[in-house]
Amino acid sequence: MSAREGSEVLDRTAHVAAAEGALLRADELVAGYFPGVNILNGCDLYCREAELVGIIGPNGAGKSTLLKALFGLVKVGSGRITLRGEEITGLRADRLVQQGVGFVPQTNNVFPSLTIEENMQMGAYQRPKQFQERFDVVVDLFPALGQRRSQRAGSLSGGERQMVAMGRALMMDPSVLLLDEPSAGLSPVMQDEVFLRTRQINRAGVSVVMVEQNARRCLQICDRAYVLDQGRNAYTGTGRELADDPKVTQLYLGTLAKA
Numbered sequence: 006m007s008a009r010e011g012s013e014v015l016d017r018t019a020h021v022a023a024a025e026g027a028l029l030r031a032d033e034l035v036a037g038y039f040p041g042v043n044i045l046n047g048c049d050l051y052c053r054e055a056e057l058v059g060i061i062g063p064n065g066a067g068k069s070t071l072l073k074a075l076f077g078l079v080k081v082g083s084g085r086i087t088l089r090g091e092e093i094t095g096l097r098a099d100r101l102v103q104q105g106v107g108f109v110p111q112t113n114n115v116f117p118s119l120t121i122e123e124n125m126q127m128g129a130y131q132r133p134k135q136f137q138e139r140f141d142v143v144v145d146l147f148p149a150l151g152q153r154r155s156q157r158a159g160s161l162s163g164g165e166r167q168m169v170a171m172g173r174a175l176m177m178d179p180s181v182l183l184l185d186e187p188s189a190g191l192s193p194v195m196q197d198e199v200f201l202r203t204r205q206i207n208r209a210g211v212s213v214v215m216v217e218q219n220a221r222r223c224l225q226i227c228d229r230a231y232v233l234d235q236g237r238n239a240y241t242g243t244g245r246e247l248a249d250d251p252k253v254t255q256l257y258l259g260t261l262a263k264a
């Protein structure tokens with residue numbers, strides 16, 4: 006097998022060409038939490054209109070850091086992020102929300118002492134007039150959120166809280182939704198539900214960039230994916246290409262990946 010065969014990202018030029026016209030795009034991102042200590046060491050990523058893009062990789066690879074960098078929560082040292090071709094590197098999260106980027110962090114992603122409805126109001130605080138219209142859309146996707154609108158989020162199960170978190174992000178009608186490990190810690194049934202809903206949100210026209218610990222399931226539902234390792238893209242390709250790539254399987258989906 007040649008070194009460039011299959012899904013390996015070695016050809017930045019090809020990746021840059023493919024990224025042309027993408028909705029959200031990151032080029033050669035270098036970022037970290039402390040000056041001089043980089044967690045992302047030159048990451049590239051793009052997400053086209055209506056695409057579902059997965060990010061998988063070992064613990065500590067920098068997947069959450071990448072999403073946080075895209076959402077303006079981690080300082081980008083060098084590299085560039087664009088949304089619809091316009092540079093958004095370093096923009097604050099609230100500005101990004103206004104421009105159509107939604108983010109669901111992995112943890113602490115609901116206000117536990119607030120009701121479901123109040124959580125949704127927090128999601129729409131920048132556009133309170135649109136509350137009812139957006140709440141209807143969210144309840145269409147997650148009917149349970151409507152039925153239990155006056156229940157406190159803290160009293161819900163993990164799966165239900167995840168629905169609240171995704172619903173809250175959808176209140177601003179995002180063009181692209183960044184999801185950090187939405188299925189983590191959930192029962193198998195709830196994991197299925199989360200994957201199903203994510204696909205449904207995506208089919209409704211929302212682009213999705215999804216970090217997932219359940220790599221196999223992620224590759225099954227995504228259009229394309231990136232394998233992140235040590236702050237760099239190790240591989241990219243369609244979900245199917247990556248799932249069928251023996252090196253990806255051995256390194257990231259096999260026993261090593263479970264360790």
Ligand SMILES: Nc1ncnc2c1ncn2[C@@H]1O[C@H](COP(=O)(O)OP(=O)(O)O)[C@@H](O)[C@H]1O
Nearest residue numbers: 038039044062063064065066067068069070071
């Ligand atoms: N808030 C933080 N402050 C300092 N270092 C952090 C912080 N969050 C993550 N890191 C470090 O960044 C690296 C990548 O972490 P993370 O992006 O969370 O990886 P992943 O999501 O792929 O498991 C790890 O070495 C982790 O210890």
Ligand SMILES: [Mg+2]
Nearest residue numbers: 068069070111
């Ligand atoms: Mg993480």
